[in-house]
Structures are given as structure tokens and as C-alpha cells.
Amino acid sequence: MTGSSGGGxxxxxxxxxxxxxISTDMLSPGQYVHDPPEVRLRHxxxxxxxxxxxxxxxxxxxxxxxxxxxxSSRESAPQHLxxxxxxxxxxxxxxxxxxxxxxxxxxxxxxCPGVSTAVRDQEIVEVDVEAGEVVVGEGRTVLRADRIPEPxxxxxxxxxxxxxxxxxxxxxx
Amino acid sequence: MSAKVRDxxxxxxxxxxxxxxxxxxAALARAAGVARTEPGEYVVAEIGAMMMHDIFAxxxxxxxERTGIERLHDPSRAxxxxxxxxxxxxxxxxxxxxxxxxxLRRYEIDxxxxxxxxxxxxxxxxxxxxxxxxxxVGTDSHTTTYGAVGAAGCGIGSSEMAYxxxxxxxxxxxxxxxxxxxEGRLAYMVTAKDLVLYLMREVGSAEAQYRSVEHGGAGTxxxxxxxxMTIANMGVEMGAxxxxxxxxxAPTMRSGARYVATHTVDLxxxxxxxxxxxxxxxxxxxxxxxxxxxxxxxLGSCTNGRLEDLRIAAAxxxxxKIAPRxxxxxxxxxxxxxxxxxxxxxxxxxxxxxxxxxxxxxxxCFGGHLGLLAAGERCLGxxxxxxxxxxxxxxxxxxxxxxxxxxxSALAGAIADPRELAVPTEAEEVAT
Numbered sequence: 001m002t003g004s005s006g007g008g009x010x011x012x013x014x015x016x017x018x019x020x021x022i023s024t025d026m027l028s029p030g031q032y033v034h035d036p037p038e039v040r041l042r043h044x045x046x047x048x049x050x051x052x053x054x055x056x057x058x059x060x061x062x063x064x065x066x067x068x069x070x071x072s073s074r075e076s077a078p079q080h081l082x083x084x085x086x087x088x089x090x091x092x093x094x095x096x097x098x099x100x101x102x103x104x105x106x107x108x109x110x111x112c113p114g115v116s117t118a119v120r121d122q123e124i125v126e127v128d129v130e131a132g133e134v135v136v137g138e139g140r141t142v143l144r145a146d147r148i149p150e151p152x153x154x155x156x157x158x159x160x161x162x163x164x165x166x167x168x169x170x171x172x173x
Numbered sequence: 174m175s176a177k178v179r180d181x182x183x184x185x186x187x188x189x190x191x192x193x194x195x196x197x198x199a200a201l202a203r204a205a206g207v208a209r210t211e212p213g214e215y216v217v218a219e220i221g222a223m224m225m226h227d228i229f230a231x232x233x234x235x236x237x238e239r240t241g242i243e244r245l246h247d248p249s250r251a252x253x254x255x256x257x258x259x260x261x262x263x264x265x266x267x268x269x270x271x272x273x274x275x276x277l278r279r280y281e282i283d284x285x286x287x288x289x290x291x292x293x294x295x296x297x298x299x300x301x302x303x304x305x306x307x308x309x310v311g312t313d314s315h316t317t318t319y320g321a322v323g324a325a326g327c328g329i330g331s332s333e334m335a336y337x338x339x340x341x342x343x344x345x346x347x348x349x350x351x352x353x354x355x356e357g358r359l360a361y362m363v364t365a366k367d368l369v370l371y372l373m374r375e376v377g378s379a380e381a382q383y384r385s386v387e388h389g390g391a392g393t394x395x396x397x398x399x400x401x402m403t404i405a406n407m408g409v410e411m412g413a414x415x416x417x418x419x420x421x422x423a424p425t426m427r428s429g430a431r432y433v434a435t436h437t438v439d440l441x442x443x444x445x446x447x448x449x450x451x452x453x454x455x456x457x458x459x460x461x462x463x464x465x466x467x468x469x470x471x472l473g474s475c476t477n478g479r480l481e482d483l484r485i486a487a488a489x490x491x492x493x494k495i496a497p498r499x500x501x502x503x504x505x506x507x508x509x510x511x512x513x514x515x516x517x518x519x520x521x522x523x524x525x526x527x528x529x530x531x532x533x534x535x536x537x538c539f540g541g542h543l544g545l546l547a548a549g550e551r552c553l554g555x556x557x558x559x560x561x562x563x564x565x566x567x568x569x570x571x572x573x574x575x576x577x578x579x580x581x582s583a584l585a586g587a588i589a590d591p592r593e594l595a596v597p598t599e600a601e602e603v604a605t
Contacts, residue, residue: 023560030540034265047567073314075330101330151344161332169241
């Protein structure tokens with residue numbers, strides 16, 4: 001379903017629909033900050049959709065309305081989504097730090113105005129990250145996402161900042 | 174715009190005058206070593222100061238160790254402040270902090286402020302670790318606070334911090350700028366917090382997302398450093414990358430700079446504002462929620478834990494008792510604030526009124542410890558976020574207001590308008 005080899009970074013997966021202003025406190029509540037990963041993952045997006053953390057499957061796609069990821073700089077917010085297997089995040093708009101953090105972790109996150117009204121919960125969505133193209137309902141609707149700038153795409157292709165640092169340390173960059 | 178500037182005689186030789194750029198454009202141009210930046214372009218910029226706190230310092234430094242980065246680009250630019258989980262409330266937090274202490278020695282970071290020194294942003298400003306015109310990053314979203322001294326501060330995550338420490342640089346998109354022109358002077362019992370809550374309502378993330386907010390106009394001259402910090406601090410709540418004030422001595426308006434929007438605010442016309450659950454942009458006049466019963470009142474945080482904030486609360490509460498069945502938690506923003514407040518008798522007055530005074534730190538603001546909410550409980554705090562689940566139970570309710578509103582509400586046991594208090598003259602002196 002997913003792949004970043006050959007034809008660029010493309011995904012096809014089941015959508016989980018969320019409303020506006022999904023905060024990092026919902027994605028990664030502060031009270032569990034030093035708890036073990038399995039505890040922290042159980043509470044991801046709990047206040048918005050309590051069933052999400054237990055029912056999300058690898059390759060699923062998070063779709064949200066405006067200002068997704070607002071709040072804290074905590075990188076655990078996109079990290080938890082990645083750890084749960086979320087392939088890509090699409091939102092009418094993304095909060096700035098969340099957008100940067102997602103890419104830094106190798107999790108594609110695209111700002112795609114109108115996506116939250118075009119996508120129905122649990123339907124299949126296709127995403128071409130590099131082209132900034134989102135296809136909904138077997139071609140029924142094609143949406144344009146804001147293109148991820150080249151320096152960030154470069155980080156994304158490498159799998160995030162950590163592989164980039166490892167390459168730097170090894171003198172390969 | 175840029176072409177026009179470059180057409181002017183002499184502009185090719187000397188570059189455009191600095192005032193033809195917004196504060197954000199100027200700071201990024203300076204950090205990127207170029208004469209000019211334009212909104213929308215990407216620059217690789219040299220970072221002036223980098224700040225980490227106890228939640229993320231270990232993660233950042235561990236990533237450096239894991240990836241084989243042997244030394245920091247420039248350890249003297251890094252500062253570490255332990256402020257969130259302090260003193261360690263669990264073995265896990267203690268272990269996490271012990272790991273960070275070891276790693277910051279390993280990476281030769283000398284600027285380390287232990288538990289009790291205070292909240293990172295307050296400490297950075299008190300210790301002179303941020304300078305006007307400089308680009309600053311921190312592993313905390315409220316790094317926008319440094320805009321109060323004219324530094325372009327923004328929050329980043331742990332991975333990007335690791336990269337910044339290793340290379341000294343990071344890429345940035347040059348933001349568009351929204352200008353806020355302040356006029357007049359704040360009225361009795363109306364504070365900088367009420368202004369920034371009003372801006373949440375008036376500007377908000379719909380307009381400020383990814384942008385820089387710049388404050389200018391004669392009204393900025395009436396605002397103290399503490400007040401500017403409150404306002405810049407919450408810039409991030411409207412999605413802003415930076416929230417900038419003119420540096421000391423700089424003109425309060427830049428001629429020729431290009432702004433995508435301008436808002437003019439008459440400070441004198443503002444009234445106490447309250448953000449209601451569960452979003453910071455749900456802001457109403459205090460009167461609309463007055464009378465709502467409270468379980469907890471919180472006075473503190475990097476938004477409102479400074480001496481002026483404690484002073485106005487103490488002036489309201491001195492010689493009185495907070496309402497029965499309301500608990501009031503106070504966390505001074507730093508050891509310096511704590512000592513000054515103690516010296517002025519403020520801490521004793523707050524304690525005598527029935528408040529609990531905790532050590533300097535982030536306390537309950539980020540939902541870590543020291544005053545979380547149970548399901549169904551309602552809190553009014555002077556902090557910066559009221560998202561569902563921010564302060565403990567997702568079924569708790571958080572209201573945000575000024576220190577004056579917090580103190581008045583603690584007295585009443587319900588949300589109250591501080592202007593309606595029958596207060597001693599002393600409170601009036603502090604509040605005007």
C-alpha cells in the first residue's frame with residue numbers, strides 16, 4: 001500500500017477524519033510524558049476519538065480540519081502517529097511546529113485546503129506526497145495539497161533528521 | 174516590492190534600509206547572511222541561541238550520541254533549563270533528568286540551570302541568553318516569548334534541535350507579517366493578558382498561522398518587559414512563528430515594511446477577557462462567564478508568573494481569604510521572582526489568603542504534575558492553553574484569564590470581573 005521507491009512517495013490508505021484544532025495535548029497528553037511507549041500510545045487522540053488508538057491500522061491516513069497539531073513543540077505528537085502506523089497526515093491546515101516535526105521524523109504531513117470536507121471517515125484516500133496530489137473516492141475528487149518544499153522533501157526521502165545526522169557524522173553529507 | 178527597492182539609487186550598493194523589512198524578515202536576513210529576505214522564500218539561517226528543557230534535552234542529546242555526532246557546533250550557544258517535571262515527581266522523570274545531566278556534560282554545555290532556577294523562558298531573559306535581533310530556537314513552543322526583547326524566537330522539535338546543535342544552522346521559511354498597532358494605555362485592572370486574549374479573538378490562527386506578528390505603535394511604549402513577555406509568549410497560540418516587539422530604543426514602527434494585515438487596538442478600550450473551553454481562541458468578555466463556580470485557580474506559568482503578576486494578585490487578596498472549596502496554586506516564574514515576591518511579602522500574603530505557593534517551574538500548566546484536574550472540575554488559570562486534556566482529565570474544564578481575574582475569581586469562588594471588586598486603594602495603585 002505504501003512505498004517511497006521508484007515512483008516517489010505515494011500512499012493509499014483508510015482515512016480517519018478529525019475536526020479542527022486537534023492539539024498536541026490530544027495527540028500526546030502531558031501527564032503521560034514519562035510513561036512507557038505502550039501506555040502513551042493508548043491515549044493518542046483519546047479526547048477526540050477514543051477508539052482511534054486501538055483501531056488504527058498500519059497504512060491508515062489521518063485527515064483533519066484546520067490547525068492540526070496546534071500547541072506544544074513535543075515531537076511525540078507526530079511520533080505517536082508514526083508509531084501507530086499512520087502513513088500520512090492531511091489537514092486543511094497544519095500548525096507550524098507540528099508540520100516541521102512530522103517531516104523531521106519522516107512522517108509526511110501535507111496542508112491540503114478542503115480535504116476535511118472532501119473525505120468521508122474510513123474511505124480510501126490516495127496521496128502523492130511529492131506532487132502534492134490527493135485523490136478521494138476512486139478518482140471522484142482530486143485535491144491539490146501545498147507542495148512540501150525541496151529541503152524538507154529531501155529530509156523526508158532520507159527518513160527524517162536522524163538518518164541525516166547519521167550521514168553527516170559519517171561524512172556522507 | 175523588492176524590484177522597486179532595488180531600483181532606488183544606491184540600493185544596490187548599500188542594500189535596502191533595514192526598516193524596509195519587517196522585524197521577522199530583518200532577523201532572518203541577518204541570520205542567513207543576506208541583505209534581504211522575502212516572504213515565502215526559504216533560507217538556511219545561523220541560530221544565535223538554542224534552548225532545551227528537561228522534557229527534551231535528554232532526547233536531543235541522545236540522538237546526537239546515537240548518530241555519532243561527537244561534538245556540538247558551538248556549545249556556548251546552547252542553554253539547558255530544568256523546569257517542567259521539577260522536582261522530579263517520579264522515578265522515570267528522575268532517570269530522564271539524570272541522563273540529561275550526564276549528556277550535557279558530555280557535550281560541554283555549560284549554561285545549565287538546575288531545578289528551581291525557573292521556567293526556561295523567564296530564565297533565558299533574566300540571564301541575558303537572548304539578544305535583540307537574534308534568531309533563537311527552543312524545544313518549547315513558547316519560545317516566541319523572546320520577541321519581547323526583539324529576538325526572533327520560535328519553537329522546534331527535538332530532532333531539529335539535534336540538527337541545529339550539530340550544525341549551528343536550520344532552514345526557515347520567511348513568514349509574512351501581521352502588524353498590530355497599539356494605541357493608548359491599559360485601563361484599571363486590565364492587563365497584557367487581556368490584550369493577548371483579545372488578539373486571539375481578533376487575529377487568531379486563521380490569520381496568524383505561519384506568520385510573524387509584529388507589535389508597534391505608541392502603545393508599545395507603555396508596556397513593561399513583563400507585559401511584552403506575556404503577549405509574545407502567546408503568539409504561538411495564534412499559530413505565529415514569531416511575535417515581535419521593537420528592541421529597546423528602536424523605532425516603534427518600521428517605514429516601508431510590507432504587512433499582510435494591520436490591526437489597530439486601543440488599549441484603553443479593552444476589558445478583561447477569558448478563554449473558555451476547549452480552545453484558546455474561544456475568547457469572551459469576562460462578564461459572559463462571570464459567576465461560573467471554580468474548583469481551582471492557577472497563578473503562574475511563563476505567560477503570567479512574573480513579579481507584576483504576583484503583585485496584582487496579592488494586592489487583591491491581601492488580608493482576605495479565598496473562597497471555601499477553591500484551591501489556589503501559585504508558581505512564581507523563577508527563583509528571582511520568588512525571592513523578590515518573598516521580599517515584598519507577596520508570598521506570605523498569598524499563603525495567608527489560602528493559596529499554595531509552589532517552587533518555580535511549569536507546574537500544572539502543561540498537565541505534568543502539581544495540580545491536575547479531575548473529571549468534571551473547573552479551573553481558571555493565568556497560563557496559555559485550555560485544550561481538552563491539557564491539565565489532567567480530558568473531562569476537566571480550563572478557563573484562561575489575567576492574574577487580576579484569577580485573584581478576583583479565587584476570592585469569589587467563581588469567575589469574577591476584577592474591576593467590580595471593592596478593593597483597597599493599594600490594589601488600585603498596583604493595577605493602574
